[in-house]
Amino acid sequence: MADAGTTADSAAGEVRVDRLVPGGEGFGRGGDGRPVFVPGGLPGDRIRATSVRDRGGYLRAESWDLVAPGPERVAPPCGEADRCGGCDWMRLSRPAQVRSKAGLLREALVRTGGFRDLPDPLPVAEAGPDLGYRGRLRLHVDPEGRVGLFARGTHEIVEIATCPVSAPEVEAGLGTLRRHGAAHPGALGEFSGLELRAAPRGAPLLAHLFPRQPGGRLSPRARAFLEALARDMAVAVSGRAVGAPADQRWPLPGGVELRAPPLAFTQVNPAVNDLLVRAVVDGALARDASDFCDLYCGAGNFTLPLLAAGLRGVGIEASTDATRAARAAAHEAGLRADVFLTGDVPRRTRDLHRAGRSFELAVLDPPRTGARDALPLLLALAPRHVAYVSCDPVTLARDLRHLAGGGYTLDEVRGFDMFPHTHHVEALAWLRR
Ligand SMILES: C[S@@+](CC[C@H](N)C(=O)[O-])C[C@H]1O[C@@H](n2cnc3c(N)ncnc32)[C@H](O)[C@@H]1O
Incomplete structure (x- = not known):
């Protein structure tokens, strides 16, 4: 047997992938009965490992050949699906993705949370298209100015030409960004990352760039690149707009608007976010709640619709930019603007309690x-x-367990397929004291 952490020459033999586990990898058992994690493996696949990392208690098939595909393995809708680390479940059929997310959520709640008597399967809500859904795309940039996502399991950049899960505006923006990068050689390499974000109102597209040396001065060529880019889209560097204002707006349930400056968090999938916000507001009304606190409220994604539904409340958020935008949005909607408190949630919550x-x-x-x-x-x-x-x-289940230990009962859990083609799942859990 190889030492833990070394690469074994001999393969784990043939492995049948039984299921998907948190983190999205396939899981099965090797010839000697030891657990084998298979990155990219899907339920029912039979694989032959060509490189195995021995981790002592378990094996990891670092590379493998597919012997026979599982029943839910499909052709991916993206040519980069096997290289790019962005969408790890793109070769899994959509119905199987949703079923698997329900399974992973349930498993975390049972194993980590210690909850029993959960519905099986747990419901997972879907909305909108499963391609072109992503209104926000975070990309890495290497010192040579290559822009892309990390390859699966590495920090190597895959220079994606297109990204079918991204909104068309974001995809087009990626091409524009590359064009300006090519016209200003060396400029993009001064940034370590960037985000492209589309919005239906305000700036239609924002490129938000993060310098490799935060606080350092950008070169004249990088500044010229930013100025050229700003003629085609809103541009910000570390939260600061370059040229035209970079604020963006999204309609929310209840006739209110989310306003987000570059540094404020926004959910990536507007259609599923709409469903999630409605579930929070409807759940609050069904429970006759008349007042609330919204912790980690961002720019008011839940606070604003809850206020618009007639509840009183406060929102707490660390980002000054986000709370400033939330106050402006509340003011514009004729709602109380002073309910947004900027600060650290534990500290602010303690103040409220005191x-x-x-x-x-x-x-x-x-x-x-x-x-x-x-x-x-x-x-x-x-x-x-x-x-x-x-x-x-998993962190949800851990925290719910803590709340259950403090006298709360889990009423209801629902998943939301906010990130199709990946193993990620959003969840909403309701608890009652
Ligand atoms: C997942 S986002 C959710 C934001 C908002 N609820 C939404 O749906 O758009 C989490 C938010 O928590 C904020 N945050 C992180 N740590 C915090 C802390 N210790 N205190 C207050 N806010 C924090 C982040 O700035 C971010 O806006």
Whole structure:
């Protein structure tokens, strides 16, 4: 047997992939019965590993040949699907993707969360097209100015020419960006990453670039590149607009608008976001909640529609740019603008608790890492209902377990297919004290 972490010369033999696991990889058992993770492997596939990494307790098939495909393996709608690390489930049929997401969400809630008696399958809601859905695309740039996504499992850039899951405006923007990059040799390499974001109102397309040396001066050629690019789309560097204003707007349920400056978070899939926001608002109304706190509220994606539905509340968010935009959006909609508090959620929640504030409903939508630090304070606030929105089933399950230990019961969980063709799934969990 090879040492843990080394590459074994001998393959794990033939492996049948039984299922998909959190992280999106296939999973099966090798000839000796040891677990084998198969990146890119799909349920029912029979593979022969050509390079295996021995991790002691388990094996990882670093490269493999497909012996026989599983029943849900399909031709991908993108020519880069096998190289690009962006869409790891593109070779899985859409119905199987959705079923698998329901399975991964359920498995996390059972294994990590310790929850029993969950519906099987859990519902996973879909909306809009499964291609062209992505209104926001984050790209890496290498020092040579190559722009793309990382290849699967590496930090090597795949220079995608097109991206079928991205909105047409974003795809077109990628071509425009490359054209200006080619006309200004060396300029793009001064940036380490960028985001292209399309919006139906305000700036139709934004290129937001992040310098390789934050705070350093950009060269004249990089500045000339930015000025040329800004003639075709809104441009910002580290949050600051170059030329025309870079603010963007999206309609939200309840007749309100989300306004987002470059640095404010926005959900990638507007059609599924609409469904998610409606689920939060409808859930709040069905539970007769009259007031709420929205933790990690961003630019007010949930706060604004909840206010528009007649609830009172506060939104807490670390990004000054996001809360400033949220106040402007509330003001414009004739809603109270002073409800948005800028700051760290645990600290701000503690202040609210000390001030004797209480809420019937707490909505929280933390970053992927979850809300561990905020949970003791959330328990102290003791809202009657909690709506937890998450893009990571495992940290969601971990945090729900904490809340269950603090006296909450899991009422309802639903997945949202916010990221078709990837293993990622958004989820909304309702809890009751
Ligand atoms: C997943 S986004 C959700 C934003 C918003 N709910 C939405 O749907 O657009 C998470 C947000 O949490 C904010 N954030 C991260 N850590 C934070 C913290 N410790 N305190 C306050 N906000 C934080 C980020 O700036 C980001 O806007």
